[in-house]
Amino acid sequence: MAAQLTLKDVSLQFGGIKVLQDVSFGVEPGQIFGLVGPNGAGKTSLFNCISGHYKPTSGSITIDGTEVSGSHPATLAKHGLARTFQHPALQLEATVLENVLLGAHTRLPGGPGEWSLRLPRTGRSERVLRSEALALLERNGLGWAADIPADELSHGLHKGIELCRALLMKPRLLLLDEPAAGLPHTEVEHLIQTVRRLRAEDDITVVIVEHHMGLIAALTDRVVVLDHGRKLMEGTAAQAQSDKRVIEAYIGKDAADDAA
Structure with a gap:
């Protein structure tokens, strides 16, 4: 079931620098x-607060009513949160499939000690997750690349690999x-269709940081x-x-006045 995300008065400060104020x-x-x-x-600082990479100085972040502000990313994964990054963090020497499987660590039973012993239930889980990862690659047009090292593929395909890795975590957010x-x-158009399909078929809440206003206009229900x-x-x-304040923020007040 898709998750609800609520932020209340989130602020972030590094020394004397106020990065976020009461968002x-x-x-x-x-x-x-x-x-x-x-x-x-x-924008990215706020994303980092939501995903546990930064701890807000003050304020509240909840997922389905549960306070998660300051939680570790692994804890947030258990609440159904997954994220991608502007610059995909892939193991370039590893295959596409191996990179996607890195998203499965939160779903393996036991812990590192049990995994190292290669117990039967660990093996069974790994086989199931491998099958799911291959299905995700096929569904997103990357099945042909499963056994190819990531460093042999383009930046756009790296984005697709990272998305599959996030989806293997079974996110609700x-x-x-x-x-x-x-x-x-052409790849932006494909991305728009992919995100629409995820919302329709997988019941996922999606939050996007993006400069591409065409994509934002085509996809989003609301924006901040x-x-x-x-x-x-x-x-x-x-x-x-069409908001004058937004136009001024993007292109400057003088330019906005000239365009009016």
């Missing part, structure tokens, strides 16, 4: 939600960090616009694109 919003189960804003707005970055138009670490506005993508 609040809610993402309903099954929504595709966008986080947008100019460079330096705090999926965070996509600039999934369209560096992709040509950040500027200098604060929430500037919340609404639909169309409302954001």
Whole structure:
């Protein structure tokens, strides 16, 4: 079942630098939600707070009503959260299938000690997960590449591998960090169709950080616009694109006035 994400007054400070200031919003189960804003707005920092890579200075982050602020990424995975990164973190010398299987560690029974003993139930679980990983690759058009080393494939295919790895975690809440970055138009169109299919078929809540406004407009139910670490506005993508404050944040007040 898709997860609900709620942020209330989330702030993040490094020394005297305020990176995020009192950011609040809610993402309903099954929504595709966008986080947008100019460079330096705090989008990735907020993603890092949600996914456990940063601990907020103050505020609350809940998944289905359970407080998760400051939780370790492995703990958040048990709450159904998975994420991708702007620059895919792959083991380039490993095969595509091996990279996808790295997403299965939260689903293996026992722990490292039991895994090293190669007990029967560990072997059974590994066979099931391998089958699931191959099915995910086939479903996302990468079945042909399962046994190819990742470093022989393009940046766009690396994005697809990382998405499959995140999906193998069986997420209910999926965070996509600039999934369209560096992709040509045809691959962006494929990405849009893939995310739509995930929401329709897998019952996943999706939150996207993205600069590609065409993708945001095509996919999202709602967006939050950040500027200098604060929430500037919340609404639909169309409302954001026509909001004077958003236009000023992206292209500057003088340019916005000239365009008016």
